[in-house]
Amino acid sequence: MRRFLLLIVGFWATQATAGASFLVSTEQLAAELTQGQVRLLDAEGAENYARAHLSGAVNLPFMELEDAEENAKTGLPIFPRLAASKLEALGLTRETDVVVYDAGDGRGASALWYILGFLGHDKVRILDGGFRKWLKEGRPVTQDASPVVKATYLAQPRADWAVKTQGLTASPALLVDARSIAEFSGKETGGARQGGHLPGAKSFVWRKLAGELATFRDEAAMRKALTEAGLTPDKEIVTNCNGGLGRSTYLYAALKLLGYEKVKVYPGSWIEWASDPIRPIER
Numbered sequence: 001m002r003r004f005l006l007l008i009v010g011f012w013a014t015q016a017t018a019g020a021s022f023l024v025s026t027e028q029l030a031a032e033l034t035q036g037q038v039r040l041l042d043a044e045g046a047e048n049y050a051r052a053h054l055s056g057a058v059n060l061p062f063m064e065l066e067d068a069e070e071n072a073k074t075g076l077p078i079f080p081r082l083a084a085s086k087l088e089a090l091g092l093t094r095e096t097d098v099v100v101y102d103a104g105d106g107r108g109a110s111a112l113w114y115i116l117g118f119l120g121h122d123k124v125r126i127l128d129g130g131f132r133k134w135l136k137e138g139r140p141v142t143q144d145a146s147p148v149v150k151a152t153y154l155a156q157p158r159a160d161w162a163v164k165t166q167g168l169t170a171s172p173a174l175l176v177d178a179r180s181i182a183e184f185s186g187k188e189t190g191g192a193r194q195g196g197h198l199p200g201a202k203s204f205v206w207r208k209l210a211g212e213l214a215t216f217r218d219e220a221a222m223r224k225a226l227t228e229a230g231l232t233p234d235k236e237i238v239t240n241c242n243g244g245l246g247r248s249t250y251l252y253a254a255l256k257l258l259g260y261e262k263v264k265v266y267p268g269s270w271i272e273w274a275s276d277p278i279r280p281i282e283r
Helices: 002-020 026-033 046-051 068-074 080-089 107-118 130-136 181-185 219-228 247-257 269-274
Strands: 039-042 098-101 124-127 174-177 237-240 263-265
Touching: 068 269, 080 107, 098 107, 098 130, 107 124, 107 247, 124 130, 237 247, 247 263
Parallel strands: 039 098, 098 124, 174 237, 237 263
Antiparallel strands: none
16 A cells, blocks of 8 residues: 555656656647647747748747846846847747747757746747757758737746846855856856856856757756756755856756756856956956
């Protein structure tokens, strides 16, 4: 009897974990596209989108959503009205069921997923493996741009996502830098005013969690890598990269996928921190 109950508990725990996933497989997406209920958002640059994309996808390069002025002023990822205007032009509303994808490494897709989440958009998922996996499986792509009808996007920004520069180092949160070792050490600036990293920050290169034909490695491998680095679910974590979108949002998404509850992104990230020569830095 006890064994039976444990099996039942284990089954429902597995179901709960799976239900909480924001990833969608290529097989599942292909089936959903035949029903016409989902909209696709391509996070790559305009050149890549023009070369080939999933049929029906509209293009929103994730780098267009970096909003340094808003990061510095309010600590928010982006001015909500600016983001909403871009989504409206693509025919999206906050009720649209959206699947975002990128070339396959997950950075761009995680950035759009994160921004949409900040705007209060609940029905948004990431295509696991992205365009790379879709293409390798021989699924159809196109060069045709999808027609759009402008919509109205009523954002409901989540103010609790804000992580302000002021007082950041006094926070009890563990600062985790998702950039390369060269950037973390200050050998490369990545376009910032100066090189280095936030005082007390820990380096954890985002690629440690990247899969081959999957956006992320399997759960066991990710948990092992994170545990070895001291990044456990009980800790309060703030991720950063250079501009606050891409590598930091990738790491944020991976942690959320694994059930980490106390994790946020520092929107200003290194470019904002390093813009003031008075702020302390480490190398």
